[in-house]
Every structure is written in structure tokens, then in C-alpha cells.
Amino acid sequence: MAMGRKEPREPRLAARLLEPGPVVLVTAQYRAHPNVMTAAWVVPLSLEPMRIGLAVHPSRLTHELMTKGEYFTLNILTLEHLLAIHLCGILSGRDVDKFTRAQLHPVDALEVDVPVIEEAVAHIECGVVARLSLGDHDLFVGEVLAVAAESELFGEWWLQLEEAPLVHHVGAEWYAALTRVVRARVPSEEEEAQEESER
Numbered sequence: 001m002a003m004g005r006k007e008p009r010e011p012r013l014a015a016r017l018l019e020p021g022p023v024v025l026v027t028a029q030y031r032a033h034p035n036v037m038t039a040a041w042v043v044p045l046s047l048e049p050m051r052i053g054l055a056v057h058p059s060r061l062t063h064e065l066m067t068k069g070e071y072f073t074l075n076i077l078t079l080e081h082l083l084a085i086h087l088c089g090i091l092s093g094r095d096v097d098k099f100t101r102a103q104l105h106p107v108d109a110l111e112v113d114v115p116v117i118e119e120a121v122a123h124i125e126c127g128v129v130a131r132l133s134l135g136d137h138d139l140f141v142g143e144v145l146a147v148a149a150e151s152e153l154f155g156e157w158w159l160q161l162e163e164a165p166l167v168h169h170v171g172a173e174w175y176a177a178l179t180r181v182v183r184a185r186v187p188s189e190e191e192e193a194q195e196e197s198e199r
């Protein structure tokens with residue numbers, strides 16, 4: 001699928017970008033050395049201000065870069081980039097330049113001095129406002145500074161999952177694709193009465 005232009009969006013829409021729980025690619029940078037890592041443990045935490053939590057193990061290079069650099073971005077890629085998503089989750093930036101290996105292109109973000117990924121259909125830029133040690137992973141709390149999304153795919157929520165499926169992690173090298181949006185509609189009282197009379 002051709003890459004569309006990402007339009008800047010309101011910070012509150014970061015929650016809607018993450019609503020289906022897709023796997024994201026996290027970028028972080030310190031002293032002009034950027035890195036990219038796959039993450040599944042991502043959660044919206046607050047709307048006002050818009051804040052997102054990301055659990056990162058201290059062994060990751062990304063942990064060090066987020067701690068020193070104080071900014072990070074979350075990039076949402078669709079199923080066509082599954083191999084890149086997987087590679088960034090099994091290789092470390094300590095050993096290999098993952099942008100080159102996974103054929104991902106770092107480009108300037110809107111607000112922060114950390115590159116975002118050109119192949120992403122949406123991205124969220126954050127500044128680190130807290131880091132909590134809660135167990136073997138640390139929870140980084142990021143305040144959303146900018147959001148961009150392709151408007152054909154994302155309005156107030158994800159619209160075109162058939163065309164651009166989101167990727168979810170199941171376990172090990174197994175993933176699932178989110179390919180359909182379905183509407184939950186509460187029937188009106190008349191509709192319920194009608195259904196009752198037809199039974």
C-alpha cells in the first residue's frame with residue numbers, strides 16, 4: 001500500500017491510535033544515535049494531559065536512550081511491515097543498525113529531536129515525565145507532544161483496517177492482524193419491543 005502523508009492531529013487522539021492495542025516501534029535517541037525497538041506493553045494513562053505508559057526492560061538499549069535522551073516516539077506500522085516489526089524486537093541496537101537491517105527510514109519528527117519512521121501510518125511523540133520501577137520492567141510515562149496520522153486510515157479512530165491491518169503480538173514469532181471494524185449498537189426501546197413481538 002502506498003504511503004500517505006501523515007497529518008498533525010490533536011494530542012487526545014493518541015489514545016485512539018492505541019485503542020486497539022497494536023504493537024508499536026519505539027524510537028529514542030541520545031547524542032545523534034537513534035535506535036528503534038518493538039514494544040507491545042503500551043497503554044494510554046491520561047487524557048488531560050495526554051500521557052502514555054510504556055514498559056521497557058532495563059537491558060534494552062532503548063531504556064538507556066529514553067533515560068538519557070528524555071524523549072521517545074511511538075510508530076504504528078501495518079501488517080505489510082511485519083518482518084521489520086519482528087526484527088526490531090529480536091535484534092538490539094547495541095549489535096546492529098536496525099533502521100538499515102529492517103529497511104526503515106528515520107525522518108524528522110514534528111516536535112521532538114528523535115526521528116520517527118517514514119513507513120509508519122501514524123506516530124506519537126512524547127517527552128518522558130516519569131520513570132517508575134514496578135518490577136523487572138520500568139514504566140516510562142510519556143507526555144504526548146505531537147501526533148500525526150494518515151487521514152484516510154485514521155479519523156477519530158482507525159477506519160480502514162481491511163486495507164491497513166494493525167499488528168498485535170500473540171507470543172514468540174506469532175502475530176495477529178486486526179482487519180475489521182464492527183459496530184456495537186444498542187437497540188432502541190421500539191426495536192427491542194418489535195423483536196420481542198416477533199419471537
Ligand SMILES: Cc1cc2nc3c(=O)[nH]c(=O)nc-3n(C[C@H](O)[C@H](O)[C@H](O)COP(=O)(O)O)c2cc1C
Nearest residue numbers: 038039040041056057060061062089091092093169
Ligand atoms: C512483539 C514484541 C514486543 C515486545 N515488547 C516489548 C516491550 O513492550 N517492552 C520491552 O522492554 N521489550 C519488548 N520486546 C523486546 C525488545 O523489542 C527487544 O529486547 C529488543 O531487542 C530491544 O532492542 P534494543 O536493545 O535495541 O533496545 C518486544 C519484542 C517483540 C518481538
